[in-house]
Amino acid sequence: MHISEGVLSAPVLITGALLAVGGVAVGLAKMRPKDVPEVAVLSSVFFVASLIHIPVGPVSSHLVLIGITGLLLGWMAFPSILVGLTLQAILFQYGGFTTLGVNTFNMAFPALLCHMLFAPMARSRLPRKVWLGGFLAGSLSIILGGLLIALSLAASNEGFVEVGTLIAASNFPIAIAEGVLTGFCVSFISKVKPELLGGKR
Amino acid sequence: MHLEEFAEGKSLWHRMDPRVKIITLSAFAMVTATADYLPALLLSLGLGLTVLFTAKLDLAKVGIRLMVVNTFILFLWLFLPFTTPGEGLWSFSFLTVKREGISLALAITLKTNAIVTASIGLIGTSSVFSLVHGMTHLKMPEKLVHLFFFCYRYISVIHEEYLLLRTSMKVRSFRAGTNLHTYKTFAYLLGMLFVRSYERSQRIYQAMVLRGFNGTFYTLDHFHMRGSDWCALLIMGFFTAFVGALQWGVLI
Known part of the structure; x- marks a missing residue:
């Protein structure tokens, strides 16, 4: 789910960076010293999970997990995703340094939105509602992330409109897979460790 | 890893x-x-x-x-x-x-x-740690640097826990495919990773408090x-x- 170095235009890179800086600042302000190890170790899980490939029909896709990041971390998804993306850029050259802002925003904004919309459902006592909350967060975050990527590409150059549309469209099967997976994952967490989804943030 | x-x-x-x-x-x-x-x-x-x-x-x-x-x-x-x-x-x-x-x-x-x-x-x-050290000296926000430090520190630990769970899945002849069973299994695997890492992070924090952590990391050596x-x-x-x-x- 990231755009690589050198593709986007300067105005898009700058806008993305500013939006990401804003989000990260809010996230850091909300983070108490007590939360730092928790957010950090959960970020390590997201990093490891992004190396897991699951079959989606004839191909396989790696997990993105923006939805569950949002549900667990809220605003703190911004710093968490920034750290994850920076590590991927340092270690594997995935994404890149100049695109950190845009990529962070494209993933953290859907995460935050899913937190606002579906965290109350995930905290519910009704197992079906919890699953549905997870499913919606998992799938809609991917679709929204894909749309934001398409939008960043299209705003950079008119020639990217078709490529962006194709990328956004190719995200739909992944969105369903992630949705189902997130649904079960959130159900599991709500049974085993409900305080992870707790209303404390 | x-x-x-x-x-x-x-x-x-x-x-x-x-x-x-x-x-x-x-x-x-x-x-x-x-x-x-x-x-x-x-x-x-x-x-x-x-x-x-x-x-x-x-x-x-x-x-x-x-x-x-x-x-x-x-x-x-x-x-x-x-x-x-x-x-x-x-x-x-x-x-x-x-x-x-x-x-x-x-x-x-x-x-x-x-x-x-x-x-x-x-x-x-x-190395990532020397870059993190460099970031501290370049006046990056402290909490962000801590996040970086801990996140990188625990990636290999979490990865080992993941491999352990994968091994136990293999022992039970799990095979991935596009079906509900696969997704459920991976979801529970992830859920387990989240729960374990949450508990681990609580222990980390307690250990830090026990040693008098007050929100600052002191850097002993300078470039x-x-x-x-x-x-x-x-x-x-x-x-x-x-x-x-x-x-x-x-x-x-």
Whole structure:
């Protein structure tokens, strides 16, 4: 789910960076010293999970997990995703340094939105509602992330409109897979460790 | 889990002050990413390749990294020459190759490879911890640096827990496919990782409090800029400025 170095235009890179800086600042302000190890170790899980490939029909896709990041971390998804993306850029050259802002925003904004919309459902006592909350967060975050990527590409150059549309469209099967997976994952967490989804943030 | 593939070595880049690397790469990447004039980009790529080759890395591994990056670029080449609006060069039945599309795709190819080669040579040759240390000295927000530090520290730990769970799945003859059982299994695996890592993070915090943690990490050693660090900063700064000058027409 990231755009690589050198593709986007300067105005898009700058806008993305500013939006990401804003989000990260809010996230850091909300983070108490007590939360730092928790957010950090959960970020390590997201990093490891992004190396897991699951079959989606004839191909396989790696997990993105923006939805569950949002549900667990809220605003703190911004710093968490920034750290994850920076590590991927340092270690594997995935994404890149100049695109950190845009990529962070494209993933953290859907995460935050899913937190606002579906965290109350995930905290519910009704197992079906919890699953549905997870499913919606998992799938809609991917679709929204894909749309934001398409939008960043299209705003950079008119020639990217078709490529962006194709990328956004190719995200739909992944969105369903992630949705189902997130649904079960959130159900599991709500049974085993409900305080992870707790209303404390 | 071996993540820092390029961090071991003895080249001049491996020995350089991480602060210099962070600053020079940031400046270089920003100038290159916003440039679009081909001679400027060719100079950038030349600079990137010089950094990469002087880092004396395992070229086979570097090649694999570059291939991964260029797969996406190849995908863009399939589209951009046709979809970019502009003056037509050749046309086949309903497709027209546009001059603007070709130059856009070419510019992106040069930019991406310039930045990626430079970042492998500069940033890839440092350990993550020394970069984190460098970030502290560059006055990055403290909490962000802590987040970085802990996140990287625990990746290999979490990865081991993941491998343990995968082994136990294998022992029970789990096979992945596109079905509900697979998704449920992976979801529970992830859920278990979240629960365990949450509990681990609580223990980490308790251990920190027990040792009198008050929200600050004290850095005991500081970097000292050596002659070679200043040299690298000046040379890289000069060439980056040169790319910028070519791009924005200060030199004609």
